[in-house]
Amino acid sequence: MDEARLVTHLSGKRVVLGVTGSIAAYKAVSVLRALRCAGATVSVVMTKAATKFVTPRTFEVLSGERVVTDLFDAHEPMAHLTIPERADVVLVAPATANFLAKAALGLADDVLTTMLLSARCPVIVAPAMDGDMWTHPPVVQHVQTLRSRGVVVLDPEVGPLASGQIAQGRLSEEPKIVAAVDSAMASRCDWQNQVVLVSAGPTQEPIDPVRFLSNRSSGKMGYAIAAAAKARGAEVILVSGPSSLSPEPGITTVRVNTAAEMADALFRHFPTCTVLIMAAAVADFRPKESFAQKVKKQGKTDMVLELEATPDILAMLSARRTSQIMVGFAAETEHILSHATDKLNAKGLDLIVANDVTQTGGGGFGSDDNAAIILSARGEQRDLGLMSKRRLADEILTAVHELCLVRPCQKVLVQ
Numbered sequence: 001m002d003e004a005r006l007v008t009h010l011s012g013k014r015v016v017l018g019v020t021g022s023i024a025a026y027k028a029v030s031v032l033r034a035l036r037c038a039g040a041t042v043s044v045v046m047t048k049a050a051t052k053f054v055t056p057r058t059f060e061v062l063s064g065e066r067v068v069t070d071l072f073d074a075h076e077p078m079a080h081l082t083i084p085e086r087a088d089v090v091l092v093a094p095a096t097a098n099f100l101a102k103a104a105l106g107l108a109d110d111v112l113t114t115m116l117l118s119a120r121c122p123v124i125v126a127p128a129m130d131g132d133m134w135t136h137p138p139v140v141q142h143v144q145t146l147r148s149r150g151v152v153v154l155d156p157e158v159g160p161l162a163s164g165q166i167a168q169g170r171l172s173e174e175p176k177i178v179a180a181v182d183s184a185m186a187s188r189c190d191w192q193n194q195v196v197l198v199s200a201g202p203t204q205e206p207i208d209p210v211r212f213l214s215n216r217s218s219g220k221m222g223y224a225i226a227a228a229a230k231a232r233g234a235e236v237i238l239v240s241g242p243s244s245l246s247p248e249p250g251i252t253t254v255r256v257n258t259a260a261e262m263a264d265a266l267f268r269h270f271p272t273c274t275v276l277i278m279a280a281a282v283a284d285f286r287p288k289e290s291f292a293q294k295v296k297k298q299g300k301t302d303m304v305l306e307l308e309a310t311p312d313i314l315a316m317l318s319a320r321r322t323s324q325i326m327v328g329f330a331a332e333t334e335h336i337l338s339h340a341t342d343k344l345n346a347k348g349l350d351l352i353v354a355n356d357v358t359q360t361g362g363g364g365f366g367s368d369d370n371a372a373i374i375l376s377a378r379g380e381q382r383d384l385g386l387m388s389k390r391r392l393a394d395e396i397l398t399a400v401h402e403l404c405l406v407r408p409c410q411k412v413l414v415q
């Protein structure tokens with residue numbers, strides 16, 4: 001089929017494949033395989049009825065991931081939120097009449113429908129049912145409702161059905177479904193041709209072989225930005241301080257410990273990047289002297305540690321920039337906007353993402369969520385409420401794209 005040749009935007013994308021209780025559920029297996037062949041990672045979510053037709057084991061083996069069938073899954077208790085959060089697209093194939101009704105009404109009585117309510121990515125639905133069901137007024141109405149909400153509902157095909165009837169109701173052919181997913185991704189590949197250099201995590205500045213000075217950064221924000229940029233088609237180089245996180249596949253990762261190592265890695269990759277996003281919490285100071293042996297207490301009641309400033313990586317990169325867009329972060333505890341504006345101007349940045357790391361209610365260091373304000377060199381300000389770091393990453397990329405990549409920022413060089 002022609003559609004097969006068009007598949008070019010699925011590489012590195014994460015597809016959530018919802019499978020519902022239709023006789024066509026077995027066809028979801030070949031959809032899964034085709035998505036995998038096109039380079040996508042696929043997480044499968046099945047309704048209880050779907051498991052009557054195909055076992056989760058089949059999808060588990062072919063996807064290489066656990067299949068979630070239960071809203072109250074013991075292994076992943078918040079699957080209905082975590083799975084869609086990481087998704088680039090949700091595809092429900094086959095979709096039953098029952099699923100269409102629940103999705104249209106916003107019901108949430110299983111993991112798939114609950115997940116749909118929190119998904120912020122494109123949703124594609126491929127119905128399959130008997131011909132009389134497809135033309136039944138409530139089904140027609142639910143399809144209209146879903147379409148009016150931006151859900152892509154693929155028309156089922158005309159042909160012989162399980163009942164023996166020849167009518168419209170057959171699940172769309174696999175290449176057509178894959179092409180629909182691919183085209184949904186094409187519109188989200190707005191970072192293609194960009195080389196994005198992202199820094200993440202803390203640095204550790206050694207005091208002696210067993211001790212160091214560091215900070216509370218977990219790396220989650222930088223890793224989320226790297227993943228979002230990769231998903232939107234960019235080539236991504238992630239320079240990461242010590243972090244327990246693993247980058248998504250396809251991201252070039254350079255692991256560093258100290259501010260000096262982070263500076264080296266960034267200087268090395270900066271000339272070839274088009275966008276730099278500095279989400280790392282680089283130490284401002286380091287011990288002037290790092291002891292060769294472990295410092296012993298031995299009756300001492302105090303100890304003075306002399307510190308020196310680390311290199312100002314952003315200012316040094318700013319002085320070396322040619323045409324790179326530069327985005328910084330300001331993790332502040334007070335006077336958020338004025339400190340962030342000062343940093344934006346002093347470092348010659350195009351954008352700065354300011355956030356209050358003292359906020360309660362789940363933002364800042366180590367948290368999965370963050371609330372940020374984006375300030376641009378042209379004086380624009382976007383206040384983004386509390387949201388997951390993965391979603392914030394997408395908002396930041398959208399802002400960079402709109403403010404800088406589409407309308408290049410005025411370059412302000414540091415004197």
Ligand SMILES: Cc1cc2nc3c(=O)[nH]c(=O)nc-3n(C[C@H](O)[C@H](O)[C@H](O)COP(=O)(O)O)c2cc1C
Binds near residue numbers: 020050097128129133
């Ligand atoms: C053998 C068999 C085949 C079925 N095939 C379909 C189908 O193709 N489409 C559909 O909408 N419902 C079909 N159903 C009915 C659904 O399985 C039923 O509505 C179920 O509640 C759907 O649950 P789910 O939407 O949570 O998966 C079938 C039922 C049986 C017993």
